Amino acid sequence: MPASFPETSATAEEEAYRHVQRALRFGRYKPGERLIPEEIAAEIGMSRMPVREAFRRLASDGLVVLRPNRGCVVAGLTVDELYEIFEIRSVLEGLAVRLAMPRIDEEEFEEFDRLLERMERAGQSGGSDWVVRHQEFHGRICALSQRPKLIHKISALHVVIEPYMRIWFDDCDKPHSAREEHAAVIAALRSGDGHHAEQVMQEHILGTAPLLAEFVSPGR
Numbered sequence: 001m002p003a004s005f006p007e008t009s010a011t012a013e014e015e016a017y018r019h020v021q022r023a024l025r026f027g028r029y030k031p032g033e034r035l036i037p038e039e040i041a042a043e044i045g046m047s048r049m050p051v052r053e054a055f056r057r058l059a060s061d062g063l064v065v066l067r068p069n070r071g072c073v074v075a076g077l078t079v080d081e082l083y084e085i086f087e088i089r090s091v092l093e094g095l096a097v098r099l100a101m102p103r104i105d106e107e108e109f110e111e112f113d114r115l116l117e118r119m120e121r122a123g124q125s126g127g128s129d130w131v132v133r134h135q136e137f138h139g140r141i142c143a144l145s146q147r148p149k150l151i152h153k154i155s156a157l158h159v160v161i162e163p164y165m166r167i168w169f170d171d172c173d174k175p176h177s178a179r180e181e182h183a184a185v186i187a188a189l190r191s192g193d194g195h196h197a198e199q200v201m202q203e204h205i206l207g208t209a210p211l212l213a214e215f216v217s218p219g220r
Helices: 009-025 037-044 048-060 079-103 108-125 128-145 148-171 178-190 194-213
Strands: 064-067 072-075
Touching: 009 037, 009 048, 009 148, 037 048, 048 064, 048 072, 079 128, 079 148, 079 178, 079 194, 108 128, 108 178, 128 178, 148 178, 148 194, 178 194
Parallel strands: none
Antiparallel strands: 064 072
């Protein structure tokens, strides 16, 4: 008997899903661009069937659109859709903050401060690594809600807007108010008032939408 079983189609599908999702997050493919399963399969070194299955998952995430006679096309966002995503994020992450409050102790606050410092250093370096550090900060808070389905939905929304966050970051010097806004979130968490912290998180997220709106156009 062999030491291990051959890679299953489910494992191959997951690999294809992560490969394409990462490419979409980093802006390798542009809105409206058609994804060719044979080309992607050749890149990864697998058959096209797992790639097609990955396309279906990506479509359910809102990252691609499956169209008759055109296959898989990268989804783009209109300004209205971008605002809608931030509105949904504000509600879900506000809820996550409120649920996380009882689990936040001094050790967690120290971790928040470390994440904030990493975000600040990434912003000063001028690289779009700031976007990764930003997601780590939000992800850490959301993880403390201990609501897997809620965390999954929030994560999916971050993936949808990540390409636009990267374009926005690369176009500006750096998000000047980012440290102050995230420090305000930490201060709200320290207050011990769950509803206040929820409101501060919601306002922080909603305030970002207008800054990204001008970068939504596929022509950029």
